Amino acid sequence: MRVSTTLPEHRTAAVGTVGTVGATTHTEAPRGTYVVRTLGCQMNVHDSEHMAGMLEAAGYVAASPAEAARSEADVVVINTCAVRENAATRLYGNLGQLAAVKSTRPGMQIAVGGCLAQKDRAGIVDRAPWVDVVFGTHNLDALPVLLERARHNAAAQVEIAESLQVFPSTLPTRRESVYAGWVSISVGCNNTCTFCIVPHLRGKERDRRPGEILAEVEALVAAGAIEVTLLGQNVNSYGVEFGDRGAFAKLLRAVGALPGLERVRFTSPHPAAFTDDVIDAMAQTPTVMPQLHMPLQSGSDRVLRAMRRSYRSDRFLGILDRVRAAMPDAAITTDVIVGFPGETEEDFAETLRVVEAARFTSAFTFQYSPRPGTAAADLPDQLPKAVVQERYERLVALQERISAEENAAQVGRTVEVLVSEGEGRKDGATRRVTGRAADNRLVHLAEPAHVVRWHAPAATADGGLPDPRSARDLPDDVARPGDLVTVEVTHAAPHHLVADSAVHGGTYRVRRTRAGDAWAARERARSGDEEGHAHGAAPSPSGPVLLGMPSAR
Numbered sequence: 050m051r052v053s054t055t056l057p058e059h060r061t062a063a064v065g066t067v068g069t070v071g072a073t074t075h076t077e078a079p080r081g082t083y084v085v086r087t088l089g090c091q092m093n094v095h096d097s098e099h100m101a102g103m104l105e106a107a108g109y110v111a112a113s114p115a116e117a118a119r120s121e122a123d124v125v126v127i128n129t130c131a132v133r134e135n136a137a138t139r140l141y142g143n144l145g146q147l148a149a150v151k152s153t154r155p156g157m158q159i160a161v162g163g164c165l166a167q168k169d170r171a172g173i174v175d176r177a178p179w180v181d182v183v184f185g186t187h188n189l190d191a192l193p194v195l196l197e198r199a200r201h202n203a204a205a206q207v208e209i210a211e212s213l214q215v216f217p218s219t220l221p222t223r224r225e226s227v228y229a230g231w232v233s234i235s236v237g238c239n240n241t242c243t244f245c246i247v248p249h250l251r252g253k254e255r256d257r258r259p260g261e262i263l264a265e266v267e268a269l270v271a272a273g274a275i276e277v278t279l280l281g282q283n284v285n286s287y288g289v290e291f292g293d294r295g296a297f298a299k300l301l302r303a304v305g306a307l308p309g310l311e312r313v314r315f316t317s318p319h320p321a322a323f324t325d326d327v328i329d330a331m332a333q334t335p336t337v338m339p340q341l342h343m344p345l346q347s348g349s350d351r352v353l354r355a356m357r358r359s360y361r362s363d364r365f366l367g368i369l370d371r372v373r374a375a376m377p378d379a380a381i382t383t384d385v386i387v388g389f390p391g392e393t394e395e396d397f398a399e400t401l402r403v404v405e406a407a408r409f410t411s412a413f414t415f416q417y418s419p420r421p422g423t424a425a426a427d428l429p430d431q432l433p434k435a436v437v438q439e440r441y442e443r444l445v446a447l448q449e450r451i452s453a454e455e456n457a458a459q460v461g462r463t464v465e466v467l468v469s470e471g472e473g474r475k476d477g478a479t480r481r482v483t484g485r486a487a488d489n490r491l492v493h494l495a496e497p498a499h500v501v502r503w504h505a506p507a508a509t510a511d512g513g514l515p516d517p518r519s520a521r522d523l524p525d526d527v528a529r530p531g532d533l534v535t536v537e538v539t540h541a542a543p544h545h546l547v548a549d550s551a552v553h554g555g556t557y558r559v560r561r562t563r564a565g566d567a568w569a570a571r572e573r574a575r576s577g578d579e580e581g582h583a584h585g586a587a588p589s590p591s592g593p594v595l596l597g598m599p600s601a602r
């Protein structure tokens with residue numbers, strides 16, 4: 050296949066249908082099926098929602114979960130990550146599998162987007178010539194038109210923009226969840242952490258105006274959501290573009306005050322710019338959840354300096370003290386990198402010291418490995434793998450102990466759990482349902498025996514029985530995804546809590562929510578038992594396509 054590389058300004062508008070899609074589903078015969086596979090972080094998960102939204106706006110429909118698992122779709126999009134160590138291995142592993150599928154499915158198209166696409170560009174088609182489209186982080190909107198052009202020209206299309214063309218939030222969005230949604234407040238990052246490729250691939254920070262963000266959250270709430278997570282590479286620097294240093298705290302208060310919203314979260318802040326006005330806004334806004342993800346990266350001041358992260362360990366621990374003084378029950382999580390170039394045993398001991406003192410609920414721990422294109426990749430004193438591995442294991446063991454201790458302290462507490470969908474992989478076997486406590490801890494909870502029959506595994510998408518919880522008339526104590534259940538924690542493990550209080554007649558209270566109603570309506574639509582289908586619209590697996598940015602205020 051030939052490769053045609055075009056400049057963004059040469060393309061026609063990819064999202065010409067945006068203005069007419071609104072909150073409707075496409076009513077013409079489907080153009081084909083699609084799957085979007087996401088590798089990477091929450092940013093990518095949310096970008097995948099935009100990719101799915103654009104494909105649906107262009108007339109594609111989601112493949113069923115079973116088809117998706119077999120990659121049997123007319124369009125398969127891989128949204129790549131360049132941050133994780135094995136990102137390229139995973140991409141080319143995925144592409145190798147897809148080559149075999151494509152050889153049996155004439156007309157199938159494969160598109161690669163996201164950070165690795167932004168970085169490797171036409172190199173992806175050189176290495177995997179069966180790829181049809183490569184698009185970057187700045188031009189998500191180009192996906193449908195590039196697919197069309199690749200088909201028309203019978204040539205791979207590689208289109209990478211050097212700066213943001215369209216703010217992703219303005220694109221159509223196929224939300225994965227009806228009860229909780231991601232909302233980008235900014236894209237890009239102005240920091241220069243030496244291990245990180247993100248600024249290179251996502252560009253300088255661009256902030257959305259508060260009115261646009263509030264309008265998007267309101268639209269999500271109107272569609273049924275009761276939880277939002279505000280997203281940015283560095284959320285607390287929000288406002289830098291329009292010169293308001295207090296903008297993030299104000300935004301938290303404003304979002305938290307929106308009627309109908311019950312839970313507000315955000316990720317990720319940066320310790321260097323984390324100011325007390327944000328802590329005050331968290332503590333004083335009841336809907337902002339007592340949870341904070343605060344990336345440490347290293348406990349050694351010397352290593353932090355080499356990482357070009359401008360806080361020091363005492364400042365970091367000071368932030369945690371102030372957060373806990375204001376919100377004693379806050380669950381604080383972190384990221385830590387082990388084995389940064391030049392890290393000595395003394396430096397690593399500092400990391401262990403800070404991790405011990407910080408009492409994180411959990412930590413994402415990473416072994417450093419050089420990423421081409423980052424400053425740290427060229428530093429001397431890259432550490433041998435065996436050294437990094439051994440330190441990593443010590444760090445993980447320490448954090449596992451702390452996580453177990455912190456979770457054990459939750460036993461006996463009463464928690465309100467937002468029931469989720471797809472988070473409890475063993476729910477069918479354990480006869481529990483799963484969700485998140487206010488502090489974002491994962492909770493597996495038991496229902497009373499007379500309710501258990503309602504939580505048989507859902508099997509709607511492939512023609513199985515509808516989930517019984519989607520029925521219009523339910524017993525009062527059956528909780529659906531999106532509903533809130535109050536239970537008592539009875540058991541703890543390092544990575545989850547168990548709340549079996551209902552088994553012995555203890556605490557179990559269900560609070561039905563609009564989000565649960567929205568989930569049930571979506572499930573009924575999936576199984577064809579919904580008014581909307583009288584109009585001939587194709588069943589929508591995840592609710593309507595929402596415009597990312599309703600009218601700005």
Ligand code: SF4
Pocket residue numbers: 238239240241242245246247248282283319
């Ligand atoms: S703050 Fe540092 S680690 Fe985070 S995205 Fe920006 S450069 Fe990367």
